[in-house]
Amino acid sequence: MPLISFGSILSFAEALEKQDEAFYAAAAANPAFAELKDLFDQFLKDTRKNIKNVQRTRRENVTEMILEPIKDFTRAPFCEEIDPAKAKTSAEILDAARCLEKKTERYYTEASVKIKALSEVSRALKMIGKKHTAHLKKLDTL
Amino acid sequence: MSLPMMKNYINGDWVDSNTATFGDVWNPAKGEKIAQVPYGTKEDVDAAVKAAKEAYWEWRTTPPLSRARYLFRLKDAFEENFEEIAEVLTTEQGKAIDESRGEVRRMIENVEHATGVTTLMCGYTLEDIAKDIDCYGHRQPMGVFAAIVPYNFPAMVAWWFLPYALVSGNTYIVKPSEQVPMTQTKIFEIMEEIGLPEGVVNMVHGAHDVVNGLLDHPDIEGISFVGASPTAKYIYQQCCATGKRVQALGGAKNIVAIMPDADIEQGMPSLTTSFFGCAGQRCLSGSVLVPVGDVADELVEKFVAASKDIKVGNGLDEQTFMGPVISAAHKQRVLDYIEKGVQEGAKLVLDGRDFKVEGYPEGFFVGPTIFDNVTPDMTIASEEIFGPVVSIVRAKNLDEVISLVNTRNYANASCIYTSSGATAREFKYRVKPSMVGINIGIAAPMSFFPFGGAGNSMFGDTKGHGQEIFNFFTDTKVVIERWF
Numbered sequence: 001m002p003l004i005s006f007g008s009i010l011s012f013a014e015a016l017e018k019q020d021e022a023f024y025a026a027a028a029a030n031p032a033f034a035e036l037k038d039l040f041d042q043f044l045k046d047t048r049k050n051i052k053n054v055q056r057t058r059r060e061n062v063t064e065m066i067l068e069p070i071k072d073f074t075r076a077p078f079c080e081e082i083d084p085a086k087a088k089t090s091a092e093i094l095d096a097a098r099c100l101e102k103k104t105e106r107y108y109t110e111a112s113v114k115i116k117a118l119s120e121v122s123r124a125l126k127m128i129g130k131k132h133t134a135h136l137k138k139l140d141t142l
Numbered sequence: 143m144s145l146p147m148m149k150n151y152i153n154g155d156w157v158d159s160n161t162a163t164f165g166d167v168w169n170p171a172k173g174e175k176i177a178q179v180p181y182g183t184k185e186d187v188d189a190a191v192k193a194a195k196e197a198y199w200e201w202r203t204t205p206p207l208s209r210a211r212y213l214f215r216l217k218d219a220f221e222e223n224f225e226e227i228a229e230v231l232t233t234e235q236g237k238a239i240d241e242s243r244g245e246v247r248r249m250i251e252n253v254e255h256a257t258g259v260t261t262l263m264c265g266y267t268l269e270d271i272a273k274d275i276d277c278y279g280h281r282q283p284m285g286v287f288a289a290i291v292p293y294n295f296p297a298m299v300a301w302w303f304l305p306y307a308l309v310s311g312n313t314y315i316v317k318p319s320e321q322v323p324m325t326q327t328k329i330f331e332i333m334e335e336i337g338l339p340e341g342v343v344n345m346v347h348g349a350h351d352v353v354n355g356l357l358d359h360p361d362i363e364g365i366s367f368v369g370a371s372p373t374a375k376y377i378y379q380q381c382c383a384t385g386k387r388v389q390a391l392g393g394a395k396n397i398v399a400i401m402p403d404a405d406i407e408q409g410m411p412s413l414t415t416s417f418f419g420c421a422g423q424r425c426l427s428g429s430v431l432v433p434v435g436d437v438a439d440e441l442v443e444k445f446v447a448a449s450k451d452i453k454v455g456n457g458l459d460e461q462t463f464m465g466p467v468i469s470a471a472h473k474q475r476v477l478d479y480i481e482k483g484v485q486e487g488a489k490l491v492l493d494g495r496d497f498k499v500e501g502y503p504e505g506f507f508v509g510p511t512i513f514d515n516v517t518p519d520m521t522i523a524s525e526e527i528f529g530p531v532v533s534i535v536r537a538k539n540l541d542e543v544i545s546l547v548n549t550r551n552y553a554n555a556s557c558i559y560t561s562s563g564a565t566a567r568e569f570k571y572r573v574k575p576s577m578v579g580i581n582i583g584i585a586a587p588m589s590f591f592p593f594g595g596a597g598n599s600m601f602g603d604t605k606g607h608g609q610e611i612f613n614f615f616t617d618t619k620v621v622i623e624r625w626f
Contacts, residue, residue, distance in 0.1 A: 001461065004453065007240040008460040059224045064244025065426075065584040067419065068411030069452070069463055117411065 003073045006118060009111050010058035012075055013125070016104050017054060019082075021047045023100055026084040033093050039142075043097075043135060050128050057124040066117055073114045078107045098139050105132035148179045148323045148347050150186055151330045153193035154340030159186050159347065165320050170236035170466040171456040173504030177234075179323045182348030187315075187355030190344040194286040194313035195361050197341030202283050202311040209309050210257045215336040216305075217253045220246070223332050231297050231325045232457040236465040236506070237420050239457055242297075248589065249301040249329075252607055255589040256305035263310050263612050275624045281616035283311030284363040284387075288356045290317045290377065292369045293468050294423045294528075296325035302593060302606035303366040303389075303615075308342065310615045312363070315344045317356065321468055323347050353377075362386060364614065366606070368425075369393075370526070371552065371598045378601035389602040389614060391425070391594050393526040394554030398428040398583060399543040399569070402437040404559035406444060409581060414448050416557070416583025418464050418510050422530040425599070426555045426577065426584045430516070430523055431534045432543050438536045442514055446492050449510040449532075455499050466499075466506040467529055473506040476529030480511055483522040483533070488513040494530060518546055526552065540565060547573045554595035555585045576600070 003009050024047060027033055028040035082100045087093035108129030112122045148167075149156040159180035167177035180186075201209070220227070228242035235242070256262075263281050271277040287307045291299040300316045307314050318326035330345050346352050356362060357380040364387030367377040371392030381388035398416055400406070416428035433441040457465035467473050477495055484490055494509030508530055516523050516533040523533045537543045547556045557579035558569045566580045576596045579585030587593045587608070594605030604614040 005238070005240050005460060005463065007238075007243060011460055058243065059221060060247065062240065062243045062247050064241065064248055065582065065586045066412060066415070067238075067240050067244055068415050 001075050003075060003111070003114075004070050006062060006067055006070075006115065006121065007058065009070065009073075009115055010054055010121075012078070013054045013107065013111065013128070014051060014058075016078065016107055017047055017051045020100055020104060021051065023082065023084050023097070027087075027093055027097070030084070030093075032088070033090055036090060036093065039138070046131055046135070050131060053124065053128055057121055061118060061120045061124065063118055068117050070114050073110065078103055094139055094142055098136065101132050101136045101139065105129055105136060108132065145175055146177045148177060148327055150180070150182060150190070150347055151343075151345040152186075152190045153197075153344070157189075159183065161186070161348070165349070167234055167321070167324060168469060169233055170468055170506045171458070171502055173470070173502070173506060177324055179320050179347050181320065182346045182352045184351060184355040186346050186348065187352055187359060190315045190346050191286055191359050191361050193341035194315055194344055197339055198285055198313045201313055201339060201342050204311070206259045206263060206309065206311070209311065210259050212336055212338055213253050213257045213305055213309055216333060217250055217257075219332050219335050220250050220253065223328075227297060227325065227328055227332070229458065230328045232465070234322045234324045235293065235296050236468060237457050238462045238465050239460060241420055242457070245295055245298045249298045251589040252298075252301045253305045255607065256309045259309040262609060263616065265618065271622070275622060278621040278623065280619045280621065281310070281612060282619050283615065284617050285312060286315065286362050287312050287364045287366070287615060288315040288317065288362055289366045290353055290356065290369070291319060291367075293319035293321040294420060294425070296322035297329060299368045300326060302368075302589075303611070304343070306607065306611045307615045310612055312615055313342050315346060315356065315362075317346055317348060317352050320347065320349045354380075357381060357386075358384060360384070364388060365390075366614075367391065368606070374601050375598075387614060389594070389604050389606065390600070391606060392599045392601065393528075393552055394425045394427075394595065394599055395429050395524065395526055395550045395552045396427060396555045396557070396575070397430045397432055397543070397547045397550070398557040398579075399432040399434060399537070399559070400437055400441050401540070401558065401560035401562065401565055402435045403561045403565075404437065404581075405561060406437070406441060409559045409583075410444060410448050412581075412583040413445060413559075414452060417532045418449065418452055418530045419584065421464050421467050421508070423467060423528050424584070425595075426586050428557065428583055429527065429531075429533065430546070431532050432537050432546060433534065434537045434539060434543060442491070442534060446512055449492055449512060452510050454497065454507060454509055456502055456505070464510070464530065467508055468506065470506055472528070473508055476508050476527060476531060479522055479525070479527045479529070480531060483513045483516070483520065483531075486520045486522070488520060488522060488533065489515045518549070524551060540568060544569065544572050547575065551597075552595065552599045553597035554599035555579065557583055557585055576605075
């Protein structure tokens with residue numbers, strides 16, 4: 001499905017963050033990954049902040065006079081499902097988390113370019129993208 | 143299944159109108175009835191004015207900062223209910239959900255701006271205007287004001303006025319458009335949460351009888367109106383006759399000029415937004431596109447191609463860029479204008495008649511429509527269509543553009559796309575419309591600047607919002623003082 005409007009870009013960002021939220025909630029609750037619980041709890045917290053930031057951006061940074069159509073951007077490359085239930089070991093859940101973070105980070109990077117006509121939105125998306133970059137860095141240290 | 147019935151909000155209560163006449167509210171994307179609205183009566187107006195008048199003195203003596211605190215609370219309440227307001231708006235008006243979000247945002251921005259009352263409402267003083275005599279100019283509220291607002295921006299337009307009236311100490315009555323009463327009803331439901339004293343804000347639904355009831359009422363100090371120009375003129379005349387303050391904003395025929403040095407690639411998204419955003423039903427929509435000189439063929443080709451790509455559909459679908467027009471009757475009016483353009487010899491290069499949207503066979507859709515080779519004397523280049531119809535009038539030079547702008551029957555907004563500062567300056571200096579866009583297709587002043595046109599696009603002298611709105615809602619009392 002194409003992402004051709006301000007709202008669709010922000011709403012899809014919210015959907016991705018909610019996927020992340022569900023992933024980290026499940027991972028944090030799984031006793032098999034008890035040694036990673038603090039990490040996943042922290043990521044869960046960050047994700048919930050991101051959701052609030054995305055919602056606030058959709059609410060506050062909509063500029064009615066420059067709601068311009070967006071071209072050549074679709075959901076498809078960001079729709080890969082990553083199921084925490086498939087991971088059986090800590091290494092597998094960390095790999096899954098990396099995939100998840102890479103996908104979300106890539107979305108924010110591309111979306112922030114597509115929506116550059118709304119510069120505050122672009123900046124907000126870049127900022128949230130950086131949070132996912134930080135998660136990736138953290139995951140890479142483990 | 144019975145449809146929800148809108149109620150009036152008077153003196154802090156939701157009350158039924160005493161009318162026997164009702165109208166239907168439609169979902170224009172589906173072409174189905176979703177609610178009913180009472181066509182209120184003079185008695186409904188009397189009840190609202192009585193409540194507002196009784197609430198006035200206590201509200202007027204409430205310190206401005208305390209009044210502003212209600213608005214701070216209101217802003218928070220609006221933010222919390224932001225998406226819900228936008229969804230109701232799109233459901234009854236049809237515009238794309240992002241457009242509704244943008245509109246709700248602008249509504250909230252007016253609330254935010256009005257909270258600056260403690261500086262914006264200040265008067266002025268001068269000592270020693272004569273020996274031992276000082277002079278003060280105090281801005282004082284005046285009493286009961288009212289707004290009569292249109293269907294195209296069901297949330298925002300009432301709020302170009304209401305927060306400023308309230309925060310400066312007046313009490314208020316809103317008459318929403320009878321075509322879109324649900325959005326303002328939702329807003330008033332939210333407003334109930336902030337605990338405003340009874341009677342400070344009131345809402346009366348209806349049509350002509352409510353309008354005339356407000357215009358004729360001796361206890362109303364002033365009227366703010368936005369709508370079509372003939373009605374704006376009528377409102378202005380009636381208010382003058384009954385001694386009221388009035389600001390009556392009317393229609394438009396906005397021209398968007400493209401100079402040969404314009405960056406067409408950069409500008410194209412904002413051009414399509416200008417002409418087709420809100421399905422052309424905004425007073426700032428582009429209506430006449432004027433390519434200048436040898437840019438014409440390239441521009442027309444690219445503009446038509448971009449317009450064909452516009453996704454038309456139900457505004458609640460995030461993929462939709464352009465929704466339906468407001469009603470079956472308005473759709474027919476737009477189609478009649480298209481027919482008129484064909485009859486008068488314009489070249490129809492994109493035909494939005496018989497436009498079908500999958501899944502919405504009964505919706506009031508008109509597709510993007512473009513006429514080329516339009517001449518300035520044609521009906522479609524002169525009259526306000528208020529739909530997704532573009533008239534392309536080719537011009538040789540800037541003088542022709544300015545002449546075209548200044549000979550329309552309206553003077554609301556005009557825009558120019560150019561990379562030349564000198565050309566832009568010449569344009570903004572000489573055109574009559576009061577809202578000018580330079581490389582912007584929708585020249586919409588934000589809450590802290592005045593909104594309104596000139597000529598037949600505006601009757602009255604004080605525009606919507608901006609700093610000067612406080613002039614409309616206050617009387618400057620001059621006190622000249624000497625002590626012995």
